[in-house]
Amino acid sequence: MAKIDGKWDRIFKKIQLILEKNQKLEDIKSLSERRILELENKIIELNKEKESLKEQVQYIKAAKEVHLSDKERAVTKQQLKVFMDEIDECLAKLTE
Numbered sequence: 001m002a003k004i005d006g007k008w009d010r011i012f013k014k015i016q017l018i019l020e021k022n023q024k025l026e027d028i029k030s031l032s033e034r035r036i037l038e039l040e041n042k043i044i045e046l047n048k049e050k051e052s053l054k055e056q057v058q059y060i061k062a063a064k065e066v067h068l069s070d071k072e073r074a075v076t077k078q079q080l081k082v083f084m085d086e087i088d089e090c091l092a093k094l095t096e
Contacts, residue, residue: 043094052091057083 060080 046090046093048083050087050094053083053087053090 057080060076060083065075
């Protein structure tokens, strides 16, 4: 009888280990799913920001076609550079 009890104890311990490992895997899966959702939301946010910046660049390009003074042209050019840098940053974040 002692042999059977010993076998049952080992089987029970193995089952406990399997259940513990399964719980850890479930926790990791849940954490991974939350992280994926966060990243997807971040991508959506960055895409919206990118689109907004593209629109701003278009407005500035349209304004550039209007006759501007040299000073206004320099300010607009600087704004364009800033917007382009922001767009590049957004694109870099999207590819991470």
